[in-house]
Amino acid sequence: MSENKLTITAICGSLREGSFNRKVLKAMEELAPKHWEIHRADLSNIPLYNADIESQGDPQSVALFKESIRQADGVLIVTPEYNSGIPGVLKNALDWVSRPVKSSVLIQKPFAIAGATPGSGGTAQSQAQVRQTLLAMNAYTMPGPKILIGGIHEKLNETTGELDDESTLRHIEKFLTAFEQWIYFFK
Numbered sequence: 001m002s003e004n005k006l007t008i009t010a011i012c013g014s015l016r017e018g019s020f021n022r023k024v025l026k027a028m029e030e031l032a033p034k035h036w037e038i039h040r041a042d043l044s045n046i047p048l049y050n051a052d053i054e055s056q057g058d059p060q061s062v063a064l065f066k067e068s069i070r071q072a073d074g075v076l077i078v079t080p081e082y083n084s085g086i087p088g089v090l091k092n093a094l095d096w097v098s099r100p101v102k103s104s105v106l107i108q109k110p111f112a113i114a115g116a117t118p119g120s121g122g123t124a125q126s127q128a129q130v131r132q133t134l135l136a137m138n139a140y141t142m143p144g145p146k147i148l149i150g151g152i153h154e155k156l157n158e159t160t161g162e163l164d165d166e167s168t169l170r171h172i173e174k175f176l177t178a179f180e181q182w183i184y185f186f187k
Contacts, residue, residue: 006183008038009072013079013090013115013126015044018161020116020152024172025078027163028114031173033180038076041068041093049095062096066105069097074110074183078147081117081126091133098137106137110186112179114147114172122148142182147175 010029014021029038045061047053058066069075079090098104113130115123127148134141149155155165163169 003035006033006036006073006180007071008032008036008074008076009041009068010038010076010078011041011043011090011093013043013077013087013130015089019080020118020156021078021080023156023161023163024114024116024147024149024152025076027169028076028078028172028176031169032176036180039068039072041065043089043093046089046093046096049092054096054099058096065093066097069105069109072109073187074112074179076179077111077113077130079113079115079123079126079130081115081119081121081123084125086126086129086133090130094130094133094137098133101137104137106134106139108138108140108186110140110142110179110183112142112175112182114149114175116147116149116152118151118153120150122150124148140182140186142179145171145175145178147172 010025012022012025047059098106111134113127115127117123131141155163155168157164
């Protein structure tokens, strides 16, 4: 495996600062190889997709988001599951960056998807919907290993609130290693 620098754009599908998925993303950042440069995308200022707005040019928040994906070697999405599906803020952001369809920054971009939830499903349905959206745009979504963390609230340190479940952390390390291999497969 090459030790060349990799630029990773990280997207959290939750806007809440203290979300479980932000805690998982933080653990991933800490466990990532040292030659990764991870940049978190900010979805909080992206407006609802509207073709009338788009026809006037991308809003600055959308342009910055598109550029972060364009510059990335790979994109990591860590998302919750809301009502058995993809969070609206994440779907909206992906809709914006899917445009224009024939030259979208999503086309042939390596992606990895992970998620955590207090429930037992581990965000399987949300991740399936994200995969479906990315498939429609010809993005290259890593098929596995999967990170479907159920019962996340039981895997956090009671004092710090950080993810400290050894089994989960080992699985995340394997996931990150696989993602790097996935990225290099397409380089």
